[in-house]
Every structure is written in C-alpha cells, then in structure tokens.
Amino acid sequence: MKAKIVELPKILDGRGNLSFIEGNAHIPFKIERTYWIYDVPGGEVRGGHAYRENEEFVVALSGSFDVVLSDGVSEQRFHLNRSYQGVYIPKMMWRVMENFSTNSLALVLSSTAYDTEDYIRDFNQFRDEQRI
Numbered sequence: 001m002k003a004k005i006v007e008l009p010k011i012l013d014g015r016g017n018l019s020f021i022e023g024n025a026h027i028p029f030k031i032e033r034t035y036w037i038y039d040v041p042g043g044e045v046r047g048g049h050a051y052r053e054n055e056e057f058v059v060a061l062s063g064s065f066d067v068v069l070s071d072g073v074s075e076q077r078f079h080l081n082r083s084y085q086g087v088y089i090p091k092m093m094w095r096v097m098e099n100f101s102t103n104s105l106a107l108v109l110s111s112t113a114y115d116t117e118d119y120i121r122d123f124n125q126f127r128d129e130q131r132i
Helices: 123-130
Strands: 004-007 033-038 046-051 056-062 065-070 075-080 085-089 094-098 105-110
Touching: 056 075, 065 085, 075 085
Parallel strands: none
Antiparallel strands: 004 085, 033 105, 046 094, 056 085, 056 105, 065 075, 065 094
C-alpha cells in the first residue's frame, strides 16, 4: 500500500464535531502504540528516519504541519491541517515532519510497539536497504 491521505468519518453537530479512527477499518493495521508531538519550536524538524516494519498514521489534531515522505527515489509532501484527515505511511518510507504552526499537535498511531532496532536513522543506509 502506498502513502496517502485518508479521510476520516466526520460527524457534524452544532455542539461540536466528532471524528474517530478505527484500526483495521480506517487504517490498514491494528494500533499498537499511540504518541503525540507538540510544542515544536519554530523552524524545528521532526522525524528524519524510516521503519523497517512499523506503519504509521499521522493526524494534525490542532494546527498544521507538513509530512514529507521519500521511498529513496521520489518524494511526496502532505500538508496536514484538518483533524478529520490523516496520512498513512507504510513501512520503509523515509519521513520528515516540518513547518509546524504555533500550537500544532500531531497524533501518531503506530502498528508496532517501540523498537529501536526497527529504526533506520541514516538516509544512505535506508536507500541501500530499499534496493535489497
């Protein structure tokens, strides 16, 4: 499966809207880990790595930011600024998150528990492993 924007259910209500995410329904994996990124100083970049096995789904719950993905050859940029949209990131995709707005909040759902051995933190090593 390729990286893509996923529209989430949106229930409109005069008292406030509601959206939700269900693993193996809206995203193609069971959710094993959830974390969030916040208070990112202006100009800072997050990510800069790939995962061998982990898949992720990223939502901008508040504010906006860009998710830049690379397969080692081509690059895709996704601008997230709606809490009812997210980007699905398959395994073996280099990811960088940048251009965080003030008070942005990124929710990340992962298919695996944290495992430092799953990370590839060097882009040249990532490209080498992509060729295998």
